[in-house]
Amino acid sequence: MDWDDAFANAAYIPGGAEYPDKWAAAAAAFRDQALCELGLSYGPSPRQRFDIFHPSRLAKGLVVFVHGGYWLRFDKSFWSHLAAGPLAHGWAVAMPSYDLCPQVRITEIGNQIAQAIATAAARVPGPIHLAGHSAGGQLVARMTTRRFGAVWQDRVANVVPISPVTDLAPLMQTSMNADLKIDAREAQTESPVHLRKPKMPVTVWVGGDERPVFLEQAQALSTAWDCATVVAKNAHHFSVVEDLAVPDSPLTAAVVGLKD
Template sequence: MSDKPLDLEAEYNNRAAVPNHPVVMARWKADAEAARAAHPPVALPYGSGEREVMDLFEAGPDAPIAVFIHGGYWQALDRSWFSWVAPALLRHGVSLAVPSYDLCPHVRLGRIVSQTRDAVELIRAQTGKRPFVFGHSAGGHLAACMLSEGRASAAVAISGLFDLEPLVPTSLNDALRLDAREAAALSPVHWPVPNGSTPGGTVLDCIVGAGETSEFVRQSKDMADFWGGKGVETRFEALPGLNHFTVLDPLADPGSALVKRIVALAKG
């Protein structure tokens, strides 16, 4: 076993780890524009800020609503990049809400958690039910936060970040400006574990690409093991052949196991 220290910069810098990520992201953008043309969303403000808006893709008046929280290390992207997630869910009778949120360094990460809370609570107020939430990367972190707080019926975190402390010494922290104390306080692995005695859901799926860095695989497995050991119904799955960007590919396929799992949890 090597005593060589882990290169946290290499482990967490996904764009550097996947050199062809611009190709995948260009596909996201093109597919998102096509989805918006085919299924024009309703813009749903959840706050007064310019980015405090959700796109709502409606499957029907009584359809369950899933909330997808985008990634980008809390410092990039917005809801318009991920409209392509909607068509597969609409095929199964599930509506989709995709919120934007303010980005670091313009706001602190705690503010983004608060904005996500406001978005999820608006859906809950409109439907009278806690929504199912799922998210990618930074969005996986935020989805787990919502589950911990009892605001979600269930959550799927795709390539999620649950322990933020390893980010502190990396260049990714230039925008986040986390110190060790704040990183620990905002890490859902340290948050209350949802259980049957508290409101909300107790199901967390931790999905990751098998081709991701060892740290991303570890984070998902450790989170599933830790919460699972405390009574949460957790699943860990590493999807073969997929990296941090292509791990989202199954969301475009109405017949994929991941979409079917999301639909089942959203309708649960």
């Protein structure tokens, strides 16, 4: 098995290299017209900042979206437009950046996300719903299974990992691990598939046109946690998350907790 190829996304998506610029432009345009607070600090490093987008009325609660990029790239500025869907339903949306590997380990990134959620939760009352894409899917899933001694965890009412990395062990066989530095212990403690099923509802979301490894990782978490899985037709790893920008999309409905 060529694990570098297995986890390669852009090479198998038409125009894959163009997506980051497209996301960044859409996100910047959205920030220009949104009711938002930008660059709020939740920790000491320059990347420990989050943006929060507010609805025009009292928020029903808080959605926290955690971005992906294999814990190696991107920040909050690429994803602002994905707040549009939850905002339309009256939810505030927080989007954190975090320090990247190899400056920190994946375990430490999880600690940072927990602090980001705590800081955002102090600003918005009500239930907390978590969503994350790819590596961000691992991070939000991990938030449900690790106790941080924080009040905000009792407020988490819904979790949607989108195309999540749920088992870190295969990444140990990729060239990325020169920077990720995953070892056997971290693969065990930070992989959601090895951890206890959380009490709150979890829906695993994955694109039907994703690389096989992501379909396998999604199914592995669904099996381990006995939770719902949605395979979105005609969606690949980059397009599947874009439905969060659409108020009436099934993905937005899942994240804000709307029932059929």
